[in-house]
Amino acid sequence: MKDVNQTQYFKVTSDNSISVKEIIELVYKALSEKGYNPVNQIVGYIMSGDPTFITSHNNARSLIMKVERDELVEELLREYIKRKAWED
Template sequence: MANISNTQYFKVNTDPEYRVKEILDTVYDAMAEKGYNPVNQIVGYIMSGDPTYITSYKNARSMIMKVERDELVEELLKEYIKNRTWEQK
């Protein structure tokens, strides 16, 4: 049994073939062009894993499915922390 007093490390191995930031940009733009709310749709996809939250327009659905959802969350969180939006208020 694992010692629960130790911190567990979570490391995501990113595949250099896929640029998560570029994929998020492309998916966001495709969703906006089709008239969807990109934030709501991407959150729906991340939370459920259901790819139908993402439009197939401009190949966005197949692109986002090439990246693990935890990688998407990691990238979004890194950008959020980097921008330190809570300090700008």
């Protein structure tokens, strides 16, 4: 029997098996395959939080919902800055 005077610990493990970058790439590909403008759809999702902007094709909607929207913005900005640094 457990001691009711002790605090129980619960640890949520995150699924780090796929990176944010990989998720963006897979979602982009799925949206393209379905004939959507991937940039517009991803921006719509990031701005609104409405997952229906992302197709369920190839599990893209479930994948993108695994990461927070601010993580998506961070990754996109990181890649943009990295590419701009090489252009200058």
